[in-house]
Amino acid sequence: MARAGTTRNPLVIAATALAVVAAAAAGWGGWDRYDASHDDAASYAQARDDALAAGEQAVQNMNTLDHRTLEKGLDSWEESTTGDLHRQLVEGRDAFAEQIVAAKTVSTAKVLSGAVTELDERAGRAGVMVALRVTVAAPKGEPAVKESRMLGTLTRTAEGWKLSALGQAPVGSTAG
């Protein structure tokens, strides 16, 4: 009797319904949260932005070198790269260092704009294009300022995106 009375109590019914709704809300929220953290589009967008940031920084590093802090500069070159490009830099480091010491140049670079042109998140590869202004100051004469446009390939490593290839965008090669 008492129990029957309890179940019929509209307040209890409402409370029970509310509890069910609350449980459903928690479940839905949890599912949504899980789904969001496994959202491919969001992770892809994040990878794109990470690759661009790393790419721009790496390209800037690769165009920055001060003969007075040569070792530090060349270390940063090596830290910005991986794969073949990294190997080339390591192999050619001593010869290149000699050149820079002899020339006493100071190169600084400013990234003007950059974009990711392709991104394969699974393979961990990205292509970037970066427009930058490079200033090279030699002991004699005015500093030379030139606009440079570079194409780079990034490879994802345990320490983030790093340049595995870098070159000037070809000029005139596509001209008929």
Next chain:
Amino acid sequence: MNERTALESKPVEDEDRADDAEPDSQESPEGPEGTDGTDEHGRRPRWPRILGALLTVALLATGGALFAEGQQLRDTPATANLALTDAEATTRVTGDVSNALGRIFSYGPDATALTKDAARQVLAGKALQQYAALFGQVEKQAADQKLTLTTHVVRAGVTRLTGSSAHLLVFLDQVYERRGRPATTASAQLSVTAELRDGQWRIVEIGSI
């Protein structure tokens, strides 16, 4: 409850404690209280009710918080930018803008009218005004100097893309040919803003970088 069943099932003990009539009488008032007790049985789970209510609130709050967190994860500045995440739109805008730049920055001494027409089709807003101002000179130059300009897009990348607007970085080569002279190539880096109008991406602003 155990006490009561114990008392009921062992009346002998009660009889044994005949002197303890008062406890009995105490118990008889407890009888009605017992019936009240059934009411109290309904009311007795007051703490479960409170607990239930608290749990309900906690569940609702948790659900809400998780949902909000999920939305936050989805709606980041990164996801608001559709560049590359919407592969089709990215390819489309890159193609449209590359084509447009190739057309409006290519002309021959006898074909400036074509270029002008192209500009009207692919440019809009500020870019169209800028271009119109510039093209007067270009037209004259092309005719006078027998100048041919051919523009190729070397690489174009989308820096920012939404449903109806896009920003691109474009590397292009421009080949100038004057009759009887070797061609010269110049490279340019442009920042381009495009808008989707009537199903076609139109360039609304061109800036050199």
